[in-house]
Amino acid sequence: MVESEGLSVGKVAERAGVSVATLHFYENRGLISSWRNNGNQRRYRQGVLRRIAVIKTAQRLGLSLAEIAAAMETLPADRTPTKADWKRLSSRWRGQLQARIDQLEKLRDQLDGCIGCGCLSLQQCRLRNPDDIAAEEGDGAIYLER
Structure with a gap:
């Protein structure tokens, strides 16, 4: 070529x-x-x-x-x-x-501290919601991925 x-x-x-x-x-x-x-x-x-x-x-x-x-x-x-x-x-x-x-x-x-519930507003969830910041947006599954 x-x-x-x-x-x-x-x-x-x-x-x-x-x-x-x-x-x-x-x-x-x-x-x-x-x-x-x-x-x-x-x-x-x-x-x-x-x-x-x-x-x-x-x-x-x-x-x-x-x-x-x-x-x-x-x-x-x-x-x-x-x-x-x-x-x-x-x-x-x-x-x-x-x-x-x-x-x-x-x-x-x-990972062993997470039960994978998707709640994302638990105060103790250090993985997905450190310092319970999702609680400011309401109860339940506020978001899954952002």
């Missing part, structure tokens, strides 16, 4: 291990880009495969598409992401991941 010819959408989907619909979704979200050849067929640069690998890894880390899009905007559109790019992105995400890990460890360590 000559770089100027680009990769077809089917070839990118196959090599990246995603569906064509996923590629279209990523493109609609501005995470990747393509162009149209003379036959009006969508084509991708070879570097899109590495961009998709970054996206998939970030998704596995639990990052939102908005967070991923913000990170992808920092990469030059005209070249393949490099090891240095990845190092910069991964160091940016490290703090977020550590905060999630800390939160999960706290949840794990306090």
Whole structure:
């Protein structure tokens, strides 16, 4: 394949291990880009495969598409992401991941004190309602997730 010819959408989907619909979704979200050849067929640069690998890894880390899009905007559109790019992105995400890990460890360590009733206004619920802040909004299940 000559770089100027680009990769077809089917070839990118196959090599990246995603569906064509996923590629279209990523493109609609501005995470990747393509162009149209003379036959009006969508084509991708070879570097899109590495961009998709970054996206998939970030998704596995639990990052939102908005967070991923913000990170992808920092990469030059005209070249393949490099090891240095990845190092910069991964160091940016490290703090977020550590905060999630800390939160999960706290949840794990306090889980035996929770009966999972969903009440969310019990004074003693340290997990979901510290200091009984939900009681200010009324009795019962005020909220499940915010």
